[in-house]
Amino acid sequence: MRKMGWRAGEGLGKYREGTVEPIVIDFKTDRKGLVAEGEKTQKSGSLVVMKDLLGKHPVSALMEMCNKKKWAPPEFVMVHDSGPDHRKNFLFKVMINGGEYQPQTASPNKKHAKAMAATVALQAMGEVSGDNVYSGPVFTAATTTA
Template identity: 50%
Template sequence: MIRAWAESKKNLPGKFTGSTGVNILKADQLGPDDPRFNVWAKKDFLKQTNAINSGVGLKLMQKMGWTPGEGLGKGRDGPLEPLVLDIKSDRKGLVATEELPGSKKSRPNSGNNITGKHPVSVLMELCSKKRWHAPQFTCLESGPSNNRRFLWKIVINGVEYQPSVPSTSKKTGKAQACQVVLQSLGLVPRDPSLPVVL
């Protein structure tokens, strides 16, 4: 019984018959019926302006001594024609050159590696991920009290890592030492300014 019903139907549901029967509207039919809701600003709206011959602004300017056809400004050498403006119809914003993605300059010795993380946190995460013992940090201070130098030594899995040049602050010295460890492990490209001492 079901087979007889299916064979009696020539147009099965979902089968394309060549026409959908949809009437596509034209551009004037898509616009609003009420003229109050039409687009008020078109691309050449401000380019086809007429000179103003009346109004409060003209009366005020004439009251201050200006005559039509005369330039604006103190020396009366300003523009004679009104400004020609263009309507911005797209939704793209105005971008300053400082906001472009490639314009940020990286500071040298900022303590960040290529992943954007601080080298100390990268090293600590690496040790916990590989289930190594926590790194042992040792700071060696040298120099007079007004010009202290800090040289960090890091021991990981029995191997000592140390930068060859001391740093002026503890924080940057620790970051440099961690950077040396990451370079010697091959996780960060080698930096010639940070020679490795093993």
């Protein structure tokens, strides 16, 4: 801007009446989106997957845990889907190292159902507590060994 005639301490604009102080840059480090003050966030309730384990999604955390323990990657299997086409519910289980972990309730979409199954597995293995993972009801594991 100095090449265009601006000098330190002067304002911007044709008559140099603009702001003298630089604009403060605020870097966004979370993934929550831009929400204006007083604006309501979209869908809050029992369908929101809360993140734990340093901000990781439960499926990612489960994958990393299996990788660290040198286990085969977790396998997500759909147990059932029910309901009409416009309002299906999905129930997934996850198989890890010979154990199966399945939540007690179904979810309205596959992504949330997988996250619930991963959370149940992480809770059963003691990686996360049952208190701070979901904003909805606490899910328990149904474990079996193969």
